[in-house]
Amino acid sequence: MPLVRKLGAFVALSGAELAVLEGLRKRRRTFVAGRDLVQQGQSDQAAYILMSGWACSYKDLANGQRQIVDFQVPGDFLGLRSVLLHISDHTIEPVTQIEVTEILKSDLLEAFANTPRLALAIFWAVSRDEAMVVEHLVGIGRRNAAERLAHFLLELGARLTLIGQGSKEGFDCPLTQYLMADALGLSAVHVNRVLRHLREADLLTFHDGRVKFIDYDGLTDFADFDPSYLDQGGPLLV
Amino acid sequence: MPLVRKLGAFVALSGAELAVLEGLRKRRRTFVAGRDLVQQGQSDQAAYILMSGWACSYKDLANGQRQIVDFQVPGDFLGLRSVLLHISDHTIEPVTQIEVTEILKSDLLEAFANTPRLALAIFWAVSRDEAMVVEHLVGIGRRNAAERLAHFLLELGARLTLIGQGSKEGFDCPLTQYLMADALGLSAVHVNRVLRHLREADLLTFHDGRVKFIDYDGLTDFADFDPSYLDQGGPLLV
DNA sequence: ACCACCGGCTGATCTGGATCAGTCCGCCGT
DNA sequence: ACGGCGGACTGATCCAGATCAGCCGGTGGT
Numbered sequence: 158m159p160l161v162r163k164l165g166a167f168v169a170l171s172g173a174e175l176a177v178l179e180g181l182r183k184r185r186r187t188f189v190a191g192r193d194l195v196q197q198g199q200s201d202q203a204a205y206i207l208m209s210g211w212a213c214s215y216k217d218l219a220n221g222q223r224q225i226v227d228f229q230v231p232g233d234f235l236g237l238r239s240v241l242l243h244i245s246d247h248t249i250e251p252v253t254q255i256e257v258t259e260i261l262k263s264d265l266l267e268a269f270a271n272t273p274r275l276a277l278a279i280f281w282a283v284s285r286d287e288a289m290v291v292e293h294l295v296g297i298g299r300r301n302a303a304e305r306l307a308h309f310l311l312e313l314g315a316r317l318t319l320i321g322q323g324s325k326e327g328f329d330c331p332l333t334q335y336l337m338a339d340a341l342g343l344s345a346v347h348v349n350r351v352l353r354h355l356r357e358a359d360l361l362t363f364h365d366g367r368v369k370f371i372d373y374d375g376l377t378d379f380a381d382f383d384p385s386y387l388d389q390g391g392p393l394l395v
Numbered sequence: 396m397p398l399v400r401k402l403g404a405f406v407a408l409s410g411a412e413l414a415v416l417e418g419l420r421k422r423r424r425t426f427v428a429g430r431d432l433v434q435q436g437q438s439d440q441a442a443y444i445l446m447s448g449w450a451c452s453y454k455d456l457a458n459g460q461r462q463i464v465d466f467q468v469p470g471d472f473l474g475l476r477s478v479l480l481h482i483s484d485h486t487i488e489p490v491t492q493i494e495v496t497e498i499l500k501s502d503l504l505e506a507f508a509n510t511p512r513l514a515l516a517i518f519w520a521v522s523r524d525e526a527m528v529v530e531h532l533v534g535i536g537r538r539n540a541a542e543r544l545a546h547f548l549l550e551l552g553a554r555l556t557l558i559g560q561g562s563k564e565g566f567d568c569p570l571t572q573y574l575m576a577d578a579l580g581l582s583a584v585h586v587n588r589v590l591r592h593l594r595e596a597d598l599l600t601f602h603d604g605r606v607k608f609i610d611y612d613g614l615t616d617f618a619d620f621d622p623s624y625l626d627q628g629g630p631l632l633v
Numbered sequence: 634a635c636c637a638c639c640g641g642c643t644g645a646t647c648t649g650g651a652t653c654a655g656t657c658c659g660c661c662g663t
Numbered sequence: 664a665c666g667g668c669g670g671a672c673t674g675a676t677c678c679a680g681a682t683c684a685g686c687c688g689g690t691g692g693t
Contacts, residue, residue: 238526335639
């Protein structure tokens, strides 16, 4: 289970805690690509754990544009932030067909009260999510298009590597250039051009749903990518 | 105490919980403007509650630029996110002279285990912080300079109103145009021009450390400002 | 068999905001 | 009393990336 692998990067969970996580397996649901799970403005009573497939969370603006805040890959929480806020501030949309496990708000509060270590693990996951959003903010605010795109793909690669779905060679990527543009604050046209530049610079390729890192170290250097904000340093007892 | 006022927007805290918050009052510290509290790359064992003054959190880039992620006002936590991450991913710098209360990691973990409602309140505060960062991301990614600046000042106004230091008339603002530029992903030159445009459009003025909203509703409309992400709807029992 | 649509890809043109290069004023230190 | 400095403010120029307009190939619907 990707979530266990991910949380394992933070804390070695005990048998009892794993049992609670396993206990969640019951309420499985499937969503097709494009149909929103959670909508901006809605008041939520549930969050989800993504079991398979990719999703994205975004905000709509009055002028019709949208900004994708982050993509979620297996093992990530969906909508966790809006469980405690009175209404959801964003929309969650599956990018591919996805399988999720529903977590009711009540279960979450119970886990908080009864399994403090699990609560800490969830707190860590939220902190890590926030750190990723912060890094995206820095990217959009201060990196140019090429650095931003390279950084973005390196981050996805690192996150997928953690759950065993990527490596320094590359990863399978179901995103369109339009989706990347919405996430990076660029136009799709420009994403296309920048991908060409990166290909011509022998840094990476992106074809047929597959990202290949040609020169991983060169790319890391080019994008000024320091993965420490992903906090994947390995498990540490609290 | 501004923190109690702020958390009160989320949950009515019991006497025992207030006592725990009061118990934190002991380890008070003061910092002068400009001297970092927490540095990027450092491994942290403490967070802080801001009692008075303003601070900002930012990330440095390899090319010498920086991106301010958010400003903190009284009642806000400083460095909470990096308590659980192995190393801090950002720097915190006081904007004015500030007073803080130190919270040791151990105290925080204890509060998590023993006062679950307080833990929830803290969880809420982190979620709200993340929601603000997300809104900044949307602003930088998709709003033009004028909308972005207007939105930014409206957000600060709403946050300060919550702790009794602002209103729809305006608020005292110790920020320089350079600091705003670093937060908004703009150049200081352009911030200056945009402030002039907003003044000439009779929307707001910013002079001598004071923001005055001339036409609050017009400004809200102009910036497409919907404060629901700040989750200041009023207390609700969990 | 055809056409509508989506995603990738490209060239030409336009523009918001950066950058450069200053001025002016008030404050602080000596 | 003087120089240095930080912050507000301005005009001129430049450029990264948006926008517009269009082509191409695959695929799904009828």
